[in-house]
Amino acid sequence: MQDNYPTLIGLCFALGGPALLAVSDRLFSPFNDLTKNLLQQLLLVGLGAIVLGIVLVWEDQPLSSIGLQPFHWQAIAWGLGFAGILIFIYSPLLIWVMQRLNLPGFESGLSQLSQLPVWYLILAVVVGGTVEEILYRGYALERLSAFTRSYWAGGVLVLIAFGLAHAPLWGWIPAGTTVISGGLLTLFYLWTGDLLPCILAHILTDSVGLIIAPTFCASPKHP
DSSP states (O other), rough: OOOGEEEEEHHHHIIIHHHHHHHHHTTTTSSHHHHHHHHHHHHHHHHHHHHHHHHIIOOOOOOOGGTOOOHHHHHHHHHHHHHHHIIIIIIHHHHHHHHTTTTOHHHHHHHHHHSHHHHHHHHHHHHHHHHHHIIIIIIIIHHHHHHOOOHHHHHHHHHHHHHHHHHHOOOHHHHHHHHHHHHHHHHHHHHHOOOOHHHHHHHHHIIIIIIIIIHSSSOOOOO
């Protein structure tokens, strides 16, 4: 059991850290919205750094053990291709289904994000897409799958944690859709064995959903 301590602690950071940050508004209440969100992004980067440190130093494992493979151009092509599937097929279908079922969408969360400058949203998309993939798809999936001896069991546990971390901002129904998209990313990762395409697809998809689409779809303002 003692040999598993580094991994158990790493899992606490990887799975519990983002969820705690998501409900930490009261902790940052003395700060304005932009400062609060910047601090949360800084702490998210810190979580990623801690987990990478655990992998390299405490577990004495290579980064390839969590899917961070040496760079190759094919990974970029895979990431771009999968991002296209998420953006042009999955997302429109999801929105259509939610509208048909009269389910609450992402409007509440997007309304909060619209109060923040575009440069911050770009930062948040890059940080979130990178660190979330490292924590969830990379570290947590690989280590939980090793514990349970099943990628299916490990994947389900990771997706539950992934959805819970998104609920405070987006609400329960939209957070449930992140479980679906996270499941697609998990299958994509298991197929490629490489985290970089997942990171790229995550960043591009969030860029369209959180920055580009809200900007171009916003109703024009009349004097």
